[in-house]
Amino acid sequence: MSDGVQGPDRTRAARTPGLASLVRLRQDTAKPLYLQLEEQLRALIEDGTLAGGTTLPAERSFAEAMGVSRTTVQRCYDTLRRQRFLSAHGRLGFVVEAGRTRLSPGMDRLKGFTEEMRELGRVPSSEIVERLVLHDRAIASLFGLPSTVPFLKLVRIRKGDGIPLSREVAWYNLGAAPALAEADLGGSVYALLGTCGVPLVRCQQTIEAAMANAVECAVFGFEEPLPCLLIKRRSYDREDRMIEYVEGLFRGDAYAYRLDLRA
Incomplete structure (x- = not known):
């Protein structure tokens, strides 16, 4: 079932500045849109692009910017909250948890x-x-x-x-x-x-x-x-x-x- 993405493009870039401009959702894949969104937001948190304390866009405005249903964004945010990447702060919405940047140590030598x-x-x-x-x-x-x-x-x-x-x-x-x-x-x-x-x-x-x-x-x-x-x-x-x-x-x-x- 379609998830509300509009327009003829099969690979869709976000059309507004901010977080939506960092995410690309594909229509030429069997992977659900909520899962694509979840994986990309998690990657942005892990690489430090979305630092701890960052407030994410409201569900409705982010859904409109991405051209998807609000349910898609809700499902994504809720999964990341359960995985401790986000925390809910009432009217502030969802905030990136501190300390979730993925560490990438090298394995070039013996060290503790x-x-x-x-x-x-x-x-x-x-x-x-x-x-x-x-x-x-x-x-x-x-x-x-x-x-x-x-x-x-x-x-x-x-x-x-x-x-x-x-x-x-x-x-x-x-x-x-x-x-x-x-x-x-x-x-x-x-x-x-x-x-x-x-x-x-x-x-x-x-x-x-x-x-x-x-x-x-x-x-x-x-x-x-x-x-x-x-x-x-x-x-x-x-x-x-x-x-x-x-x-x-x-x-x-x-x-x-x-x-x-x-x-």
């Missing part, structure tokens, strides 16, 4: 979350949820070590500018870095490992798509499970000993890793 946030101009912080020293046969096998070797299990919520960006479960080889057992782990563990004489020099890393579970939804403030990036990393020291194994779930609405590839 703290360094990565600082490179991106964010203030890093961590909330320690769980900290245990224990023996674990399965983890020892993963490290290729005897089951008698102690490990530090560290569960942290990693934040940038106070916004939860990842939930991280990490294991550290205390046989190689015993000082971690009693150290202050509120900052960069990678920097701490360096001062302990076991700096990390290389890692093996995989990135997978994953849905946030109930615990992670609560951490990120999701009303429903949303796609995220699951990053698994094995990190090694100069003696090629595996020091760290970590699984970090990064919110997919805030993270997009960048790779620079050359021929």
Whole structure:
């Protein structure tokens, strides 16, 4: 069914200045107009074009500018509100939530979350949820070590500018870095490992798509499970000993890793 787009053009650009001029809706695709609008507004928020605190046009005026029905705009705004990209402010209408610009860190070298946030101009912080020293046969096998070797299990919520960006479960080889057992782990563990004489020099890393579970939804403030990036990393020291194994779930609405590839 037509969604109220007027005129003969099959690819339609907005005809008025402002937000509508940044959006293009296509008629030569099966993708519904509300979904096209939602995806493009989300992209404008993530790349910083629509900064936090920006008030979006009223539903009726935006619909008229785009040549679509008001229902299309309502559906789009409501979806972005449920995904925490927008918040409703009564007569002010819908306002872009702060901190929703998508981060695009490079993957050109080994670095920890703290360094990565600082490179991106964010203030890093961590909330320690769980900290245990224990023996674990399965983890020892993963490290290729005897089951008698102690490990530090560290569960942290990693934040940038106070916004939860990842939930991280990490294991550290205390046989190689015993000082971690009693150290202050509120900052960069990678920097701490360096001062302990076991700096990390290389890692093996995989990135997978994953849905946030109930615990992670609560951490990120999701009303429903949303796609995220699951990053698994094995990190090694100069003696090629595996020091760290970590699984970090990064919110997919805030993270997009960048790779620079050359021929």
